[in-house]
Amino acid sequence: MTDSAKDRQHALTDEPPVCQSPDASWVALPFVLPPGACDCHAHIYGPPERYPYRDKRRYTPAPVGLDEYRALLAKLGVTRAVIVQPTVYDDNRITLDVLNTSSGAWRGIAQLKPDVSDAELRRLDAAGFRGVRLHTRSGLDDLDAMARRVAPLGWHVQLHLDARDLPEIGPRLARLPVPVVLDHFARIVVQDGLDQPGFKALLTLMESGQCWVKLSAPFRLGDDISPYAAVLPFAKALVAARPDRLVWGSDWPHSSYHGVMPNMGVLLGLVGEWAPDGGTRDMILGINPARLYGFE
Secondary structure: OOHHHHHHHHHOOOOOEOOOOOOOOOOOOOOOOOOOEEEEEEEEOOOOOOOOOOOOOOOOOOOOHHHHHHHHHHHHOOOOOEOOOOOOOOOOHHHHHHOOOOOOOEEEEEEOOOOOOOOHHHHHHHHHHEEEEEEOOOOOHHHHHHHHHHHHHHHHHEEEHHHHHHHHHHHHOOOOOOOEEHHHHHHHOOOOOOOHHHHHHHHHHOOOOOOOEEEHHHHHHHOOOOOOOHHHHHHEEEHOOHHHEEEEOOOOOOOOOOOOOOEEEHHOOOOHHHHHHHHHHHHHHHHHHHHHHHOO
């Protein structure tokens, strides 16, 4: 059973399964990180007695949180992070609280509806939120309205989608009044090859300059064994196309993933294979995140 099929199966159960804990073993990096290196995609979960999970959810988070994540970043030498609000909560409180403890070193991505108040948007912006995340399975109806709401703030729309949808929705994304950031390599299916229509549409969208891609969660794309060799040609093609529109993310703590748990040091080290040139690598890990998320 595939990872996505398991997710759909678990969504129907009354008691969502508890996720695996991430691999916390130490793996040294094969290169030196640039100043301001940033993990651009992580989720933080808090104690459920303080931050209750919604009843209808696909998974129950592993018992790891802010302390474990901070320790891991410190050991790796990553000084910035972007925290994406998890879908297991009904509000943005956990991410808001986390940002308020980061002394401006972290940014946030919210889960919102188009009817969110202006006051709430201003509050989130002041705390360090810089985008709103939508899922194409449920969020496309809100896409245009949400983009108009966040455009005055200089935010972007982050989409978790299926690359097979890009030939159809790509032109729509290119017309939005805000940048678009696509999670997890736009969820390409590596077995479909470089000539798949979705990947071609992704490259076209990137060439327009409207689209950013997160080099994150390679283990979710159909090759779940490190170092995810089947992902390499896609990563190299993206780097060759628009290295100035790429950022890296760990997807820590890899929630709702059912395969062999990845190691964050290995995931970060893969950027050295995807972008062997040091200047390009520094762009992906440091310069691009600073520009996209407004780090000073």
